[in-house]
Amino acid sequence: MAYQRKRICRFCEAGVKYVDYRDEKRLSRFLTERGKIIPRRVSGTCAKHQRMLSTAIKRSRILALLPFVSDNPA
Amino acid sequence: MSELRNYEVTFIAEPNFDDERVNSLVGKYSEFIEKNGGEVQKVERMGKKRLAYPVEKRQYGYYIYTEVKLPGEGVAPLKRWFALSEDVFRHLTVRMTDRDVKLKALTQDHFRKEMDRRNAATRPGAREGNGREGGRPERGED
Numbered sequence: 522m523a524y525q526r527k528r529i530c531r532f533c534e535a536g537v538k539y540v541d542y543r544d545e546k547r548l549s550r551f552l553t554e555r556g557k558i559i560p561r562r563v564s565g566t567c568a569k570h571q572r573m574l575s576t577a578i579k580r581s582r583i584l585a586l587l588p589f590v591s592d593n594p595a
Numbered sequence: 596m597s598e599l600r601n602y603e604v605t606f607i608a609e610p611n612f613d614d615e616r617v618n619s620l621v622g623k624y625s626e627f628i629e630k631n632g633g634e635v636q637k638v639e640r641m642g643k644k645r646l647a648y649p650v651e652k653r654q655y656g657y658y659i660y661t662e663v664k665l666p667g668e669g670v671a672p673l674k675r676w677f678a679l680s681e682d683v684f685r686h687l688t689v690r691m692t693d694r695d696v697k698l699k700a701l702t703q704d705h706f707r708k709e710m711d712r713r714n715a716a717t718r719p720g721a722r723e724g725n726g727r728e729g730g731r732p733e734r735g736e737d
Contacts, residue, residue, distance in 0.1 A: 582647070585647045
């Protein structure tokens with residue numbers, strides 16, 4: 522795998538202060554096709570935003586906006 | 596009476612509900628909140644959406660999002676109310692601290708401005724800062 526420079530957190534870049542659990546389109550970008558949460562070592566998200574993000578994703582899953590697991594790669 | 600707290604309550608009703616049944620459900624819900632010493636501040640019908648996974652054999656659900664003020668003791672009865680309800684099959688109550696509320700508003704405001712700026716940039720001569728309330732319906736809006 523090619524070496525990639527550490528990117529800055531996308532949320533910090535965009536000035537996000539709160540990650541909304543109802544915004545499933547945005548959140549789904551941080552899931553693998555199987556529905557797992559992408560680790561921050563891969564996505565480059567900072568610790569603070571990854572924490573908010575994971576809570577938001579989990580809430581979103583409860584509301585069936587996002588899958589817990591997904592068989593069909595979206 | 597203990598202190599009122601902010602909650603975001605989202606619930607999912609049967610997908611085949613028409614406006615009338617949704618109205619009646621929201622009415623009953625508001626009544627319940629008020630009976631428990633709270634007040635409903637915002638109701639947003641997100642409408643019929645496809646579920647990410649089947650819930651009790653349903654593929655779709657009618658999403659209703661609300662913001663309420665409620666004393667902490669009101670939450671348990673609310674959950675029980677949802678559990679007993681035949682119309683609602685999924686619900687989520689999230690406590691919003693004052694900080695959460697502030698940060699969320701900040702973020703939404705930020706995106707609204709960002710969108711406006713981008714619109715102005717891509718469409719020169721387009722509206723300038725006449726503060727359209729609500730912004731665009733697509734991404735970025737809450």
